[in-house]
Amino acid sequence: MGGIMKRFEHARLIDGTGNRPQDDATVIVDGSGRIAYAGPAGGAPATPDASTVDLSSMTILPGFIDAHVHFLFGPKPSGPPADSALTSFHVARRMRDTLAAGITSARDLGGLSAGYCLAQESGLIEAPRLLSAGRIIGHTGGHCDATGPDGHNATGHFTILADDEQSARVAVRTVLREGADVIKICATGGMGSPHDDPDDEDLSEAEIRAVVDEARRHRGKKVAAHAQGTAGILNALRGGVASIEHGYGVTDEACDLALASGTFLVPTLATAFNPLDPSKVSPLHFEKKSRWAERTRENIALAISRGVAIAMGTDAGVSPHAANLLELAYLVQLGMTELQAITAGTLNGARLLGIDDVVGTVEVGKIADLVITDADPLTDIAALARPEHVRMVLQSGIARRNTLPARASVNA
Ligand SMILES: [Zn+2]
Incomplete structure (x- = not known):
């Protein structure tokens, strides 16, 4: 399950716990496909080797x-x-x-x-x-x-x-x-x-x-x-x-x-x-x-x-x-x-x-199963069911679907 570290920036994060969304969040996925950081941009550690993706106006959700x-x-x-x-x-x-x-x-x-x-x-x-x-x-x-x-x-x-x-x-x-x-x-x-x-x-x-x-x-x-x-x-x-x-x-x-x-x-x-x-x-x-x-x-x-x-x-x-x-x-x-x-x-x-110890939320230590959407699920939840709005799906940190614009990836 080796891979390069991925860093998602400027996203809105809905972490699956039921907490309110966080704006301008950073999510870092380590090379083993686990979540190494999920939270405010200001608290994120530096990751010089990471592939960085700009998710301005997009939302990250758990898979x-x-x-x-x-x-x-x-x-x-x-x-x-x-x-x-x-x-x-x-x-x-x-x-x-x-x-x-x-x-x-x-x-x-x-x-x-x-x-x-x-x-x-x-x-x-x-x-x-x-x-x-x-x-x-x-x-x-x-x-x-x-x-x-x-x-x-x-x-x-x-x-x-x-x-x-x-x-x-x-x-x-x-x-x-x-x-x-x-x-x-x-x-x-x-x-x-x-x-x-x-x-x-x-x-x-x-x-x-x-x-x-x-x-x-x-x-x-x-x-x-x-x-x-x-x-x-x-x-x-x-x-x-x-x-x-x-x-x-x-x-x-x-x-x-x-x-x-x-x-x-x-x-x-x-x-x-x-x-x-x-x-x-x-x-x-x-x-x-x-x-x-x-x-x-x-x-x-x-x-x-x-x-x-x-x-x-x-x-x-x-x-x-x-x-x-x-x-x-x-x-x-x-x-x-x-x-x-x-x-x-x-x-x-x-x-x-019975798998909530490993998946189900975007929290540090969990496996990086993530969905990235350009829709606003809090105002138009039905948009999540339309394929064009599901821009990226990651499973264990590996992209299973990716229709993000090429410009989003800064350092890939
Ligand atoms: Zn049935």
């Missing part, structure tokens, strides 16, 4: 963290059926595009095998830092079971079924053996699944508690629960999960439980607000999605106003890839300040993923 993606899912390419090699190349491109959009870390909650994570770690592919759940755990006939009445398994190989506490424990052990970094369960039905409704319960509270305990016994792995209807959200919260994914049916009672336990909510508004084309999905899917649209707005706005800890997640793969930062604008639409939305997409994501 963003998407806590809920599915890199395996995406638009189906036309033409002959894809073989697994082609699938890998499609996934690698989605990952590279997502990184270039400013997402320097991501948590894949279903579908992604551990090999992709190893490929990222070893530098074979340019991708966000990855945590992956591998296969999703749910019960027979539930959200992750698309088996047809004739027994045909349309689900693919990204789920594992469990129907009692013991089989739920075995399922956790199985996905851990396959390399899972985090456990993903279904606590409710969903929009796209053929046999259930978002208000249906999936794993029971006792089964969820068994999953959480089994994950805890293995280096304290965390559990993320797909939970849309209220009953399943309450089961998941009482069962001790680390995050409620979607959470569209969240209530005051659920907010009380989440606040008491510090459980995160990942509202995936990018998917909730992503309109479906009725000609491309089943009538049941379309009907469920339409029925939940207004409920979702009201309930997530309630959770935001109650101060529940929220981490940014998009469900990209169900929503479009590489448009992840639109989620920040949706969070603002439902009541967050721009600064709160940025914290949801940086520090809070890092805390939920």
Whole structure:
């Protein structure tokens, strides 16, 4: 990870901690890709050997963290059926595009095998830092079971079924053996699944508690629960999960439980607000999605106003890839300040993923995952989702995207 020292000057710094922006800040990245200084220009040490970049009228932010993606899912390419090699190349491109959009870390909650994570770690592919759940755990006939009445398994190989506490424990052990970094369960039905409704319960509270305990016994792995209807959200919260994914049916009672336990909510508004084309999905899917649209707005706005800890997640793969930062604008639409939305997409994501000791904020000693924008995210947060405004993305101090004007670099 060797490189030359980089010095960014005259930037506005939004450091991800929730603190107000600092004008005319200097950020210094050392040769190992760590942040050596971040603060007022006047306090910055001299760095005669650094490559210096003038960021007048630009803003430095931490690299963003998407806590809920599915890199395996995406638009189906036309033409002959894809073989697994082609699938890998499609996934690698989605990952590279997502990184270039400013997402320097991501948590894949279903579908992604551990090999992709190893490929990222070893530098074979340019991708966000990855945590992956591998296969999703749910019960027979539930959200992750698309088996047809004739027994045909349309689900693919990204789920594992469990129907009692013991089989739920075995399922956790199985996905851990396959390399899972985090456990993903279904606590409710969903929009796209053929046999259930978002208000249906999936794993029971006792089964969820068994999953959480089994994950805890293995280096304290965390559990993320797909939970849309209220009953399943309450089961998941009482069962001790680390995050409620979607959470569209969240209530005051659920907010009380989440606040008491510090459980995160990942509202995936990018998917909730992503309109479906009725000609491309089943009538049941379309009907469920339409029925939940207004409920979702009201309930997530309630959770935001109650101060529940929220981490940014998009469900990209169900929503479009590489448009992840639109989620920040949706969070603002439902009541967050721009600064709160940025914290949801940086520090809070890092805390939920358990990587806040190394990334998530622009602070001395952390890895230099940075986003540089020419937009003003505090007045136009949606601009962060437009590629032309993401001028530079650094990961471990290495430029993964750079469209800064050549004049910006004084001494490169
Ligand atoms: Zn998902």
